[in-house]
Structures are given as C-alpha cells and as structure tokens.
Amino acid sequence: MDRKRVSVITAGTSGIGRGIVEKILENSAEGDLVFVNYAHNEERARAFVEGMPEKWQERVALVKADMSSYEDMMGFVQVIKDNAGHVDWLVCNAGISTYAKYEDYTFEEWTKIVNTNLSIPVFMVKELRPIMKEGGKVLFMGSYAGVQAYSSSLVYGVTKAAVHFLTKSLVKEFEPKGITVNAIAPGFIQTTWHENRSRESYDRINKKIALHRFGEVKDVADLAYCILTNGYMNGSIVDIHGGYDYF
Numbered sequence: 685m686d687r688k689r690v691s692v693i694t695a696g697t698s699g700i701g702r703g704i705v706e707k708i709l710e711n712s713a714e715g716d717l718v719f720v721n722y723a724h725n726e727e728r729a730r731a732f733v734e735g736m737p738e739k740w741q742e743r744v745a746l747v748k749a750d751m752s753s754y755e756d757m758m759g760f761v762q763v764i765k766d767n768a769g770h771v772d773w774l775v776c777n778a779g780i781s782t783y784a785k786y787e788d789y790t791f792e793e794w795t796k797i798v799n800t801n802l803s804i805p806v807f808m809v810k811e812l813r814p815i816m817k818e819g820g821k822v823l824f825m826g827s828y829a830g831v832q833a834y835s836s837s838l839v840y841g842v843t844k845a846a847v848h849f850l851t852k853s854l855v856k857e858f859e860p861k862g863i864t865v866n867a868i869a870p871g872f873i874q875t876t877w878h879e880n881r882s883r884e885s886y887d888r889i890n891k892k893i894a895l896h897r898f899g900e901v902k903d904v905a906d907l908a909y910c911i912l913t914n915g916y917m918n919g920s921i922v923d924i925h926g927g928y929d930y931f
Contacts, residue, residue: 695778703905751778801843871925894927
C-alpha cells in the first residue's frame, strides 16, 4: 500500500526521538505512516504508543531493532519496504555514548558506539535511498559535541563530528532526486541521559550556557520539524545549544 507521507525515525520512543515522533504526528493526516524504531525497552515503547490519541496510533508502525546491529537494521529496512511504497522523511536519531575515560576504552566498546552512531546510519540510508521519494528529507542527529570537544566522551564527539561531515558529503549523492540532507547539533538537552547528573554538574554546565539552563526535548523537536518542512535547507548542520561556551 502506497501511503501519503511516510516517515522513519530511529530510537523514537524516548528523549529527542520521541519528541520528533510526537511533532510529526501532531501535523499528520489520515493515511500517513510513521515507522518508530526502538531497541530494547518494549514496555516503554508500547506504553508510548498506547498513550497516544487513537488516530495517531493508527498511523504508527512500532518496530524493534537494535541499531548497533547490521542484521537488525536490515530487518528494520525490510519491514519498511514490505509495508510502505516509499519513504518521504528519514530521521536517523539513534545514538549511544560512554562516560568511560579514554584510557579505559575497549576496542569492542569503541566499535559498538561507532557502529551505532555512524556506520549503521550510513548503510540504512544507503538501503532506503532507492525508495525515497523525490523532494524527500534525510535528517541526522548530530551533536554540538561534534563541533566543540567535550571532556566527557571522546568517542561520542568523534562519531558526531563524522555525522556532520557525512551530512555534507551525502548532499551530492541525493542531488538527482532533489532530496535534502541536514543535521541537528544539540547541546545539553534534558533527557534521561542526564537523570543521574549531580546538582553541581548541572550548575557547572549552566554557567557555560548563555540561557543558563538545559534545553528541552520540544526545542529540538520543533527545530527538526522546521528542517523537515523546509524546502531549501540542504547540507546544513544546525546548532541548538542555548549559547554554549560563549563566555
């Protein structure tokens, strides 16, 4: 069945991904389809969908797939190909990190993070490119850590810097179909990633942010939707960090 607008969002049941899914659904119409990927927490994923208005639920295809696994990613892609005639919007949001010190890194941990944040998205985009509609949109979730080196995670910053360069590099690949490729580079956004952060840590970071607070998921979701609906943005890496490190 060829749907109206087909959107694909990885890691879409919590944090920024969830916010983007909700924003897309708020602006969806009957016949639209949103593929929402999650990796592990089935209970949270089901609760997310079941808590939606009924008309939204009918537009959601919830798909479990671990985005550190090439095989799982390929399975996810096959579900999309089997259940949709095309893809309009592709949002690569899945990402992981570690707070381990560089000297304590293992090759296995490094490889898993590089795979999740960079390699798997590269090949997922490659697999979905043939069914993306003309004028479609690809949106990567980068990070301001890929622009300004943070001390907390070397591997995360390196992968996100690579995602930013990937974004620019893919513009030419998608030029024949008029598909745009952009990325968002958030700073410190209040998600479950930060739930164990101490008050001292919050205060120290907030002193470096001109707005003196962490951003909200809605701030990033609103920006994502603006990019997805903008017809002329292409090859852009858009920072959203409240004025981080302007002091």
